[in-house]
Amino acid sequence: MTGGALRCEDIQVAFGGLKAVAGVSFAFEPNRLYGLIGPNGAGKTTLMNALSGHATLSGGKVFLDDRDITRLPIHARTRAGLGRSFQITKIFAGMTVLENLELGAFAHRHRVQPFWLPAGRFPRVREDAEKVLEQVGLASLAHMPAENLSHGDQRALEVGLTLLSDPRVLLLDEPLAGVGHDRLEQAIGLIRRVVAGRTVLLIEHNMDVVMQVSDAIVVMVQGQLLASGSPDQVKANPAVRSAYLGEDA
Numbered sequence: 001m002t003g004g005a006l007r008c009e010d011i012q013v014a015f016g017g018l019k020a021v022a023g024v025s026f027a028f029e030p031n032r033l034y035g036l037i038g039p040n041g042a043g044k045t046t047l048m049n050a051l052s053g054h055a056t057l058s059g060g061k062v063f064l065d066d067r068d069i070t071r072l073p074i075h076a077r078t079r080a081g082l083g084r085s086f087q088i089t090k091i092f093a094g095m096t097v098l099e100n101l102e103l104g105a106f107a108h109r110h111r112v113q114p115f116w117l118p119a120g121r122f123p124r125v126r127e128d129a130e131k132v133l134e135q136v137g138l139a140s141l142a143h144m145p146a147e148n149l150s151h152g153d154q155r156a157l158e159v160g161l162t163l164l165s166d167p168r169v170l171l172l173d174e175p176l177a178g179v180g181h182d183r184l185e186q187a188i189g190l191i192r193r194v195v196a197g198r199t200v201l202l203i204e205h206n207m208d209v210v211m212q213v214s215d216a217i218v219v220m221v222q223g224q225l226l227a228s229g230s231p232d233q234v235k236a237n238p239a240v241r242s243a244y245l246g247e248d249a
């Protein structure tokens with residue numbers, strides 16, 4: 001698999017008078033992992049929502065492999081190869097880990113939620129779910145109710161749900177949030193594994209982690225791009241240091 005190229009041109013999202021994203025243009029190159037950083041309220045999640053179709057644009061365009069997807073609804077973007085995880089987990093607490101993945105796999109294959117029958121009855125749905133179960137390292141917990149999972153394992157399941165559509169571009173909104181220090185290395189290992197062959201945009205607040213895993217860093221401040229470059233370039237950028245890292249340039 002090869003990651004897709006994602007490009008946005010002059011993206012704008014406003015909430016009333018607030019310009020949460022105020023004209024962002026950027027080309028994400030295939031097969032690279034981009035860390036999206038910036039202070040609280042900078043517009044990171046809103047930009048991700050704009051790319052995935054979860055926010056209404058007041059201006060701008062989104063392209064996936066040069067195809068204009070600006071007006072495509074969310075499910076059509078998923079079909080086109082764009083996957084998205086959320087800060088707030090969307091798993092069904094009362095179902096087991098495997099059932100959650102089966103439900104997601106069924107919904108992806110058949111475009112409906114199968115509330116009337118066990119999705120795992122369909123062999124290909126079961127296969128899809130079991131493949132992802134292995135990918136995210138949850139095979140031994142397949143039959144555990146999702147509500148009993150640790151924070152870290154819930155995050156892994158959430159990432160797994162996004163992998164069911166085998167996206168070429170993956171947008172990950174804080175997939176490590178709530179993961180304890182003792183599980184962080186394991187969680188980082190998971191991210192590294194699942195992103196192989198994909199283009200990834202990752203929102204992550206832990207600077208050590210984001211600098212460690214990213215090929216490139218994109219910095220947002222007040223709805224706009226402040227800087228982009230390799231982790232070392234961004235760390236050394238005086239504008240980033242003063243505006244974001246809280247240091248004098």
Ligand SMILES: Nc1ncnc2c1ncn2[C@@H]1O[C@H](COP(=O)(O)OP(=O)(O)OP(=O)(O)O)[C@@H](O)[C@H]1O
Binds near residue numbers: 015018040045
């Ligand atoms: N649905 C909404 N309605 C109104 N304002 C919103 C909405 N979503 C976000 N905002 C505002 O838009 C701005 C950008 O928010 P956003 O969540 O995108 O920032 P962020 O960089 O992801 O922040 P954080 O790091 O805290 O998650 C903030 O001022 C926020 O309060």
